[in-house]
Every structure is written in structure tokens, then in C-alpha cells.
Amino acid sequence: MSIQNEHGRAGEQMAVDYLKSKGYTILHRNYRYLKAEIDIVASKDDILAIIEVKYRSSTSLGSIAETVTKKKIKLLVMATDQLVREQNINLDVRFDIITIFKTRDIERIEHLKDAFYHF
Template sequence: MGNHNEFGKLGEQMATDFLLEHGYKICVRNYRYLKAELDIIARKERILAIVEVKSRNNRFLEDVSDAINQKKIKLLVMAADQYVVENNLDVEVRFDIITVIKKGGKLSVEHLKDAFYYF
């Protein structure tokens, strides 16, 4: 497995740990529906957070809007809707992005709530 895949897995684990530390319950990781994959589905009270995780190093920093385009948003929304329906949930759904950035050997986590409002 390539180093980028390992770093991606580490990023998803760090994002999961971050959410747990901030009072979220992890419902499922890597939920798949048709061509879509939701990295993390987490819940905090009546909010269901659909979390896209982006792991980057300082040599490959891109604007989040370049990494998540309208097609990706459409797939995420479709998969989130399926998850809510199949689990018969009555919740507010929010789409978040967590970025894990490696700079000079240090890792930092940033959480952007309601991320699609910025697109």
C-alpha cells in the first residue's frame, strides 16, 4: 500500500479521534452507497454530521473547493440521504470537512462545520 494511502488512513483515524474528543458518537466509517463513500458519519445530539476527511502534507495543499466539487457534493448528499432513510432517522444533517495537515513532521486537525455553505 502506498504512503499516501497509509497517510489517508491515519488522517481518518485522527479525524475520528477528534470527533470523539468533541462529544460525537461515530455511527459508521466508510459508508458506501452506489458510487459514493462517506468517510465518517457521526452524531452529536440531533445533528448527523457527514464528514469528508482530507489528509494533506505541506507539499500538496489545495483549496478544499478544488478537492470537493459539485459532482462530489451530489454523491455525498445522495449517500447521506440513503443512510438517513435506511436507518429511519429524524435528525438535522450537516456536511463537514476535517483536514489533517502534515507540516514539518507535525500533524494538525481542522474542522470546518457546514462546509457546503462555503461552496
């Protein structure tokens, strides 16, 4: 497994732990539909949170959240639509991004709620 994949998995686990500490219930991890993947599907207070996790150990690439492209958003919306229909979920949907910045000395998690809209 590549270092990038290891960091991605570690970042997703940090995000899951963070969400649980905030009262979220984790429904799915790495939900896949066609070419799309949702990192984390969680619920809290009648909200279905579709969460994209971004992990970085350097800020040299700019804002972590800005790495979520229009193409990625389109894929997330498609996968979410499939998930909601196949499991007959009747909750409001919200798209979030959790950014994790971690170096040897710093660990910072930010939860951007309603990070983008699908309409």
C-alpha cells in the same frame, strides 16, 4: 497498500479521535452506497454530521477544503439520503469537512462545520 491510502486511513483515524474528543459519537466509517463513500458519519446534539476527511502533507496544492468537488458533494448527498432513509434517521443533517495537515514538524486539524449546503 499505497502510501496515499495509508495516509488516508491514518487521517481518518485522526479525525475519528478528534471527533470523539469533542463529544461526537461515531456511527459509521466508510459508509458506501453505489459509487459514493462517506468517510465518517457521526452524531452530536441531535445533529447527524456527514464528514469528509482531507489529509495533506503539503500546501502546494492550495486549500485542502477546496479539493471537495461538486461531483463529490453530489455523491455525498446521494449517499446521505440513502443512509437516512434506510436507517430511518430523524436528525438534522450537517455536512462537514475535517482537514488534516501533517508534516514531520506540524500537525493541524481543522473542523469546518456546515462546509457546504445540499440545497
